[in-house]
Amino acid sequence: MLELINVSRHFGGLQALLDVNMVVPMGKVVGLIGPNGAGKTTLINNISGLDHPSSGTIRFLGHDISRAAPHRITRLGIARTYQNIRLFGESTAHVNLLIAQHGQGRASFLEALTFFPRYLNEEKRLKARADDILAQFGLSHVAHTQAANLSYGDQRRLEMARARAINPRLLLLDEPTAGMNPTETRELGEQILRMRDDGLTILVIEHDMSLIHQVCDLVYVLNFGQIIAHGTPAEIKNDPVVIEAYLGREDD
């Protein structure tokens, strides 16, 4: 579904990504792990169009999206969350989800101005869907609270709900469990599996190995901008190269 072919990205002299080759198959949950500074977020930024690769190709459903603008990539069906939460803080949770559905609306401003039936129906539909998704993520009680005033856990959930509202086919999660306790992490894992069962493909950046074991079908390991290993979670766990990257090598 998503395919990265020899993707490299350097910032001046700093090689953030080097010849990354990766495949995210349809309907799977793929994990991306690696030590801090390995280039995981850079990779997600390149896929979601906030940044573009210096060389190489990113293909999504047959489209070359290496140089596409972020809103085009979103409309092709890729949504993401952020490592440090980036909600629209002044707007309510409900409005955050309405904004996320921007690409699904068709009614123009002129139709809104003249109370055209298409606008009215569409508005009703978008609002109903926002309510549905809020309920699905257990956020109904804070629907009309400003996002900035939500608790940390609710903000994390709202961010995922917002990405869900985009109605993507591929969801990129950038460290969704940051700051969560083990119970919350487990609940989040179940949420991820539910979304997969709904037909979503998911690429998740994670440090928490328990979550990786819980949800991932396939794991890629990134270190110093290069993919050093990939395989099932069980294979990765025992791979000597991965252990070396995380823990260092023993001096003999």
Added chain:
Amino acid sequence: MIDGLNNLIEWVISILTPIGITEPVFQFMLVAALLGLSIYLTLHTGMFSLANAGFMAIGAYVSVILTQEFDQPLWVGILGGMIAAGIIAIPIGLPVLRLRDIYLAIATIGFSEVVRIILLNFDDIVSTVLTSLEGERVRFRLLNGGRGIRPIPKLTETWMLVLFLIAVMFMLDRLARSRLGRAMVAIRQDEKAAANMGINVVYVKTMAFVLGAVLAGAAGGFNAHLKGIITPADFDFTLIVDILAYAVLGGTTIWVGPVVGALVLRAMPEILRDLNQYRGVFNGLVLLLVIIYIPNGLINPAGWKRVWNRYFRRREPATQIIAESE
């Protein structure tokens, strides 16, 4: 219907006249409200653009040329001014809107100044070009440089301004409830996240810039046919500061803000006319107080709540709160 509106306006003005707001003052208050709304559109989208004075000048000159040189009715003039401002806004906006914050402000102030200086020298420029083309001395007169165009018949009536302002406010209210309006709010808060929501940031920003220019153009057209004279000096940096002050005083979270800001700032010097030369000081003082204590402007429920909590709410002693929590 217009008769009814006229009676209503007459009645309102008869009430306001004793405190110093006569019909001309009221008219300029309405023009100021239009200008406030024009800067609201860009600020609301998170763009610190100060090009409004330039677009107002374009609207004013184009509308006056249409009514005076081409004998068109006022509405054609105003419409022409709006269209001219909007069309010029597109090529200006596309490159300039890549800038952000203070850099955008500087570039757009530059645009306003360029417009003013072109207007000032327009006749000379055209004369020079024509002279070199024809081979003999040609004197071209249209804008009269620094002396400006006068007299312009006072075609603008209060009811036109009232109707136009109501129509614009209605449109902005609908905008806030549409996808485009929500996209503007999203861009103001986080441009990159907005792009990841599928919003075409360049399109929405350009749209806000062009709509703002169209409104400024309309304000320019109405204003020219109220004052009876326009000179390039009317559209200098002081005008930019005035327009910005409307938005700062009223706030830009909703469209009501800059309207209230403009009406208050325009009315206050007249209400306080007994203070003579100290009137300006009072305006400045009110602005300062609002910036310090209600940074998001007068029309901003969240800000008022914060002010209330900080200064007026009865505070419970800390020991009591600890006792309750145990």
